[in-house]
Amino acid sequence: MRDWAVPLTIKVNEETFTPRQQAVLTAALDLLVENGDGLTMTAVARRASCSKETLYKWFGDRDGLLTATVQWQAAKVRMPQVDRSHLNAKALRLSIEQFARDLLTVITGEVSITLNRTAVTHAAQEKDSLGTIVLDNGPMAIRRRLKPILEAGRDARLLRFDSSEDAYRTFFGLVVRDVQIRLLLGDKSLTQANVTDNIEADVKSATDQFFALYGAKATL
Structure with missing residues (x-):
């Protein structure tokens, strides 16, 4: 269930x-x-x-x-499309990799960084509802897109976890790491070009680590 x-x-x-x-x-x-x-x-x-x-x-x-x-x-962070009745390890991994790629690309882009900076400033000043709007329709909405896929993987005995919320939080941390906060704070040593050049390697590493933690034996 x-x-x-x-x-x-x-x-x-x-x-x-x-x-x-x-x-x-x-x-x-x-x-x-x-x-x-x-x-x-x-x-x-x-x-x-x-x-x-x-x-x-x-x-x-x-x-x-x-x-x-x-x-x-x-x-722009697309919801992975999976066939629950024929879900296999390869399809699940590709779907999760696609999600990770979209997630990292979008949240480290100039638009998302600006949105988040503005929303944080407004929330701190209790200026308007932008903070709530960004939270509900950005991070929370993105979370709701992946959790059913993780649960589909669990139902297919490809993943093992008790809570899809905990599994998603782990996945998010593996993908995003400290990149977003460093960009938000204007870390001069981290450029958009550096992030873009490393996305594919970061996505593969995060996916490998996620399956190492949550993958069933058949998928490892």
């Missing part, structure tokens, strides 16, 4: 938003990177060449726009 009841079909991806809405959300992300704080409906409408009325119709208000923007960014 799974300890996290999330259907495998629930996800936010390119099909969730129309191409025009995707263009608007991309414009909002660009403005966040450029300006960090003070994102307004007027600025997004101007950048995306649409009316504020359209933005309000699609997203409700500024918080709704911010929520959709964070969801759009988080959707």
Whole structure:
């Protein structure tokens, strides 16, 4: 029995938003990177060449726009697709590697770093709801995408763990390590180029370590 009841079909991806809405959300992300704080409906409408009325119709208000923007960014960490009835060790490993690759690529990118820096600042100042929006629609949403896959691996006797929450936290730590916090704090010795160049090696290492900890004997 799974300890996290999330259907495998629930996800936010390119099909969730129309191409025009995707263009608007991309414009909002660009403005966040450029300006960090003070994102307004007027600025997004101007950048995306649409009316504020359209933005309000699609997203409700500024918080709704911010929520959709964070969801759009988080959707770049794709939910692995697995066939539960024919899941094998190779397919599970490839799915987890894909997730790790997407996760590391997205959260170490300029957009995510800016989003997180701004959200932390707002949360510290109790300025608005951006911190909660980023937490709920970023890290928590990404977590909900992988846990059912881990549980599918457990159900197929390819993984062994008592709690998918604990397994996910271990996986996240193996993949992300201290890279995200160093980028958030502006570590000059760690560049985006360095992170990008090392992603494939980091993904393989993290996946190997995860299966060493949680893999059933048949998968080791």
